Amino acid sequence: MNKIVSFSVFVLFTFNICAQEIEMFEEVYPNGQIKLLGELLDDKKNGEWKKYYETGEILKISNYKEGKFLDSKSYYKNGTLKLESEKVGEEILFKSYYETGELFEERIMFNGYFKEFNKAGVLRVKSNYENGYLSGTWIQFYDTGEKEWEVNYIDGYKEGNYVHYYRNGKVKEEGSLSNNLKEGKEKRYNEQGFLVWEGYYQKDTLSKKWKKYNSLGKKIKSVKYVNGQTINNEEELISTNIPNGVISTAVIHPECIELIGNKAIKKCTSEKITRHISRKFNTDLAGDLQLVGRQKIIVNFEIDEQGYVIGVRAKAPHPDLEDEAIRVVELLPQFKPGTKRGKPMELAFSIPVIFQIVN
Known part of the structure; x- marks a missing residue:
């Protein structure tokens, strides 16, 4: 008798380790200390889930109802609130705090606003997200509250115009972006608002002629760039460094770089x-x-700060299926690690692998 096996794989990006299909879930550190403890109802998280530091302090408390997230709170080792989130309608309201207790971030996770504050309570960043990706005008403020940058984003990458301001509100630099790169004309001004330089970028590199003006608007100099380098050792300009508004970047497969x-x-x-x-x-x-x-x-694993797959474990109807799933996932290549605020971070994944076997 021949059997036909239909095969499906789904990849889930998540910051939480998914539960295994048992009534009670317990995960421990190598030292025997409980790492994660919770209850499952029909293979779904239910009730209160607790995660601990390796030294025993509470790291996170989350609440679920039949698999649906309700709220969570995370803590620093000293017991101070670090993160909190709760379901608001169809969205999740998220807040994070400095270790000294001041509000650091407030955002609607997938479709809504984002705000970042300094310890004095001054707004530092304001932006908006659509479907979980930075979209529209990202605004950064000086630590004293004046607007410093406006950068346009689409689907999480820079696209459109950027403007850099002096503290007095005058424009310092303005230009355009395409696919995260500076492209086309840029103008630079002094603090009084007079044009000083204008020129072009090509794929984020200084290009073509850049013209310098005096306070009367008269051109007094031009510098030509080829592949980002000046000709005849002329005065060199510094490429504008546009801040990155994207907080977290995804793990990248080597073929997606x-x-x-x-x-x-x-x-x-x-x-x-x-x-x-x-x-x-x-x-x-x-x-x-x-x-x-x-x-x-169900296969769970992490991709660490170096991009390696670690901690692979599986739950299946037969031990041989578990072993096979672990073997295959451990063959994945080294990835470019995900980052948060520019620093590599470990990210957790859960992969359901589904077989439909037909006689």
């Missing part, structure tokens, strides 16, 4: 992981084990 923006990168990385598992997984194993019907394997 050239893509722009988290949205495209996540899609590509997900597809590459799915293809890898589909090609490497021994689908004959399910038939050899005489399994029938729908079979589901």
